[in-house]
Amino acid sequence: MKYALYQMDIIAGEPEANRQKVRSWVERTVQEEKPDLIVLPEMWTTAYTLPQLKDVADQNGEPTLSFLKELAKEFGIHIIGGSVANQVDERIYNTAIVVNKEGELVHTYNKIHLVPMLNEPAYLDGGEESVQVFELDGIKMGVLICYDLRFPEVSRQLALAGVQVLHVVAEWPSARREHWKTLLQARAIENQMYVVSCNRVGAYDGTEFAGTSMFIDPWGTCHAIGDVQEEETIRGALQLDEVPRIREEVPVFKSRVPNLYK
Numbered sequence: 001m002k003y004a005l006y007q008m009d010i011i012a013g014e015p016e017a018n019r020q021k022v023r024s025w026v027e028r029t030v031q032e033e034k035p036d037l038i039v040l041p042e043m044w045t046t047a048y049t050l051p052q053l054k055d056v057a058d059q060n061g062e063p064t065l066s067f068l069k070e071l072a073k074e075f076g077i078h079i080i081g082g083s084v085a086n087q088v089d090e091r092i093y094n095t096a097i098v099v100n101k102e103g104e105l106v107h108t109y110n111k112i113h114l115v116p117m118l119n120e121p122a123y124l125d126g127g128e129e130s131v132q133v134f135e136l137d138g139i140k141m142g143v144l145i146c147y148d149l150r151f152p153e154v155s156r157q158l159a160l161a162g163v164q165v166l167h168v169v170a171e172w173p174s175a176r177r178e179h180w181k182t183l184l185q186a187r188a189i190e191n192q193m194y195v196v197s198c199n200r201v202g203a204y205d206g207t208e209f210a211g212t213s214m215f216i217d218p219w220g221t222c223h224a225i226g227d228v229q230e231e232e233t234i235r236g237a238l239q240l241d242e243v244p245r246i247r248e249e250v251p252v253f254k255s256r257v258p259n260l261y262k
Ligand SMILES: O=C(O)CCC(=O)C(=O)O
Pocket: 042, 114, 115, 118, 145, 146, 147, 148, 150, 170, 171, 172, 173, 176, 179
């Protein structure tokens, strides 16, 4: 499965402009070398315009869900659609969306861990459901959002449920870029799975974002890495026979002693 990650800058508070930006990028990317799957960053329709979210958030997933479904079907690509601010009744969630190349909704996930450093808990509601596995082309996958990366419990939960590819969509600041790189590689090594991350570039409200989107294999080797400032497309391909091979070579999952972990 061939990947293209869109390490984009986000136009703050302009969802329609960002949707058109994504569409133009998909058109270009598909022409250059058609990927099977694309990945977008966190909150890519609005950026962290937290005080404005009531005006610019999606309502019950729309219109971004329909946009992604149509895009996926038109170009025949699976989409890990990053995350968007999504209002449901009085609550606003940071919601990841996954659609398949037939244009069907496959998965949604509301970010569980809200990030205090960006004042997220004052404006957003945390997800109330645990992380879940989804499948694209029969491959078991998961998606986490940014700050979730700091909580190894959720990645391990997904690995134990059979996930072979973990996606992390983010607006991770430059100030903690080393944490981002180290934690992504750690999650890949400790869970012996692919970790594919897509972070934004640019700045908003005094915060500069780190780019550095990474395509990491289950050994922890980074095969492709984005620039720290430039918008760009990062490409990679899964080689899934690596997962059982590495799990055989270093049999972490067989060596676990869960009854001593409580
Ligand atoms: O954990 C971090 O340092 C960054 C988290 C973050 O920016 C986010 O969750 O949006």
